[in-house]
Amino acid sequence: MRAGGGRNSRFLGVALAQTAQKTEVPGSAWQPLREPVFRALWIAVLAGNAGTWMQTVGAQWLVVSEPDAATWVSLVQTATTLPVLLFALPAGALADVLDRRWLLLGVQVGLFAVAATLAAVTAAGRVGPALLLVFTFLLGCGQALTLPSWQAVIPEIVPHDQLPSASALGAVNTNLARSAGPALAGLLVAHFGSALVFALNALSFAIFAVALLRWRRPPRRPAGHPERFGAALRAGGRYVRFSPVIRRVLGRVLLFVLPGSVVWGLLPLVASRELRMGAGGYGLLLAALGVGAIAGALLMPRARRVLSTNRTIVATGVVYGAALLVIALVPHRYAVPPALVAAGLAWMMLVSRMNAAMQLFLPNWVRARSLAVYQLVFAGGQALGAFAWGQVAGAVGLRPAFAVAAVLMSAGALTVRRWPVHTHENEDHSPAVFWAEPHLMLQPHLDDGPILVSVTYRVREADVSGFLAAMRRLRGSRQRTGATRWGLFRDGAEPGRFVEVYLVPTWEEHLRQHESRLTGEDERIERAVIALAEGPPEVRHLLPAEHSD
Structure with missing residues (x-):
């Protein structure tokens, strides 16, 4: 998914915004378009999605006269979609690790260079089927890198209650592009050739980059190091x-x-x-x-x-x-x-x-x-x-x-x-920092691990059943935020004493639990457990003996 646009896209954005203002009711489908940043980026994505379809049509047209054209046409489609399957997960990790705005911006600049080079080579008559597939695959890689980042920034630019409408507008975007892109590409290719289509696709990346530069994203202070x-x-x-x-x-x-x-x-x-x-x-x-x-x-x-x-x-x-x-x-x-x-x-x-x-x-x-x-x-x-x-x-x-x-x-x-x-x-999935900072005599390295965390609770017999049910919910919280193994044990000599233990791969991972991974819902789950215990729990951190200072 990419973005771009020109005079028609700006006109479309104004028209949609005016329609939204005239017909909008609370929760209407058009409401997110009142947000200027979302509107600008949505229009850019619309033009970019249309460019994706135009790029595909232009590339397929170049190979229809080749021997075994059916194979080459299908390979163009494969080269477009394969990067999404190969790189979606790494792209998602990069989008969470790096600044999403700058990641999107860097990808668009790279895609502009690739698409512009393809347009120039095609205009010079020097693009063959194999080289075309290479360029198509590179553009597909850019799409794979763009999509998770774009999806992830939407909650930053629309209010929480408008996310369903923003999601629906994303589907509108895709289907408008699917309807208009191939038809426009067919017309342009017939009259001007594929090089013009590729050049317009390159322009869409440049427009998306400009829209990202104009987005004044509030500075975000990262929790800890990247x-x-x-x-x-x-x-x-x-x-x-x-x-x-x-x-x-x-x-x-x-x-x-x-x-x-x-x-x-x-x-x-x-x-x-x-x-x-x-x-x-x-x-x-x-x-x-x-x-x-x-x-x-x-x-x-x-x-x-x-x-x-x-x-x-x-x-x-x-x-x-x-x-x-x-x-x-x-x-x-x-x-x-x-x-x-x-x-x-x-x-x-x-x-x-x-x-x-x-x-x-x-x-x-x-x-x-x-x-x-x-x-x-x-x-x-x-x-x-x-x-x-x-x-x-x-x-x-x-x-x-x-x-x-x-x-x-x-x-x-x-x-x-x-x-x-x-x-x-x-549920509240906003960040919540509620764990006390660990106080240790030993100072572990960030790479030290695994770390065994033990939490001791004392529970009255009448509360044991409710405590066990609450701990099952807490188990999910621990595992979602970093624990690779989890267990709950009861002291045979002191039945009211329960010990929760969980394993975290490294000290760095455990610090991230403290600093950035817990949410308001995790806090609610943990407080429900503590409410069934007698007094605050006792937390201990067991470190690898051979790697600790």
């Missing part, structure tokens, strides 16, 4: 692993995207084989999806008031499944476009609801890493699903493939009773 890349990557993986809410959201996304990707994978074949429509007809079908997505974004505020998260999962799954069934049973050019409008609406509402659930739940210290995992699951599910549905269609036919996908989509939605999503949107 986190190291490898440790940050592992910490992000632990957070996702030990966060039931995040795991359930990712599972619901996968259950929806795997059957839903049949549309993105097989729609060209539906247009050509079933509906006997040419390239223009295929563009019409894509536009129907985009119209549905935009309508879904406009309905999101009202849907959030009427439907809970789990009811949204059921409703969108049933609607999308019904749309797939129409394509399977009534493949007519007057029936399929309305079905795709419904599918686009359901897709947008589910994806934006899950993205908003992630944004509302995640603490800032691990936001980009967790959103990178979300993008990895989303993109991987689409890629694997599209490949799988291609194999199914080849084996049993196009219509049966859509029928099977419809059944799986509806069945997945109905599993929500067994596997619901609990978003806990009212």
Whole structure:
């Protein structure tokens, strides 16, 4: 996801802002556009997303006359999406370790250089298929680095209660670009060639960089020294692993995207084989999806008031499944476009609801890493699903493939009773520093580890049952913020004495628990445990004997 824009983009931003001011009600879909920074960056991202589609069309057009053109065309798409699968997690770690604004700015400058070089080489007639793939892959790497950082800065530029609307506007952004980008690229390539398209793509990076420079981000004082890349990557993986809410959201996304990707994978074949429509007809079908997505974004505020998260999962799954069934049973050019409008609406509402659930739940210290995992699951599910549905269609036919996908989509939605999503949107995930500073006679190095932390509680017999239940919640907090192993033990000689022990990889990791990783919800959980104990707990830090001073 990238950003850029020109006179038309500025005009679009003004028009959208004016529309928002005229029609806005509390919680409306347009409300985040009143924030000047969000509006400027959103417009930049819109132009950049359109540039991504234009870049792809221009690159594919360059290889259509090559021998084995089908292979080269598919490789262009692979070179665009593969970096997201390869580098999403490292990109998320970098976005949490480094200053996100400067990271975005540096990436845009690098992408401008790559895209401008590609435009110059193409204009000189010196770009071949292999070199084109190299440039395409490099641009895809920039997209992989940009996306987690951009997603992670959204909570910094819109109020907390507007995050769902901002997420919906992100889906509008993507679908507007998907609808307009290929059509504009086709027109430009036909009249001026691919070099102009590549040059406009380079311009979009420059515009995004200017928008970032104009963003006067308040200075942020980092807690301690910067986190190291490898440790940050592992910490992000632990957070996702030990966060039931995040795991359930990712599972619901996968259950929806795997059957839903049949549309993105097989729609060209539906247009050509079933509906006997040419390239223009295929563009019409894509536009129907985009119209549905935009309508879904406009309905999101009202849907959030009427439907809970789990009811949204059921409703969108049933609607999308019904749309797939129409394509399977009534493949007519007057029936399929309305079905795709419904599918686009359901897709947008589910994806934006899950993205908003992630944004509302995640603490800032691990936001980009967790959103990178979300993008990895989303993109991987689409890629694997599209490949799988291609194999199914080849084996049993196009219509049966859509029928099977419809059944799986509806069945997945109905599993929500067994596997619901609990978003806990009212929890406090803002930073909270409430642990006392450790006072030690030995001064460990930051790399010393593992560190064994023991916490001793004294509990009355009448409170033991409630204490054990509270400790189970505390276990998750410890593991999300750094503990690799955790245990709770009861003294055999003194039954009222309980000892909690947990292992942290290094002293640096444990200091980060003290300084930056705990949230208001972690504090609430820990205070609930302490309230069931007699007096304050006794905390001890056990250090590796051979590495301590």
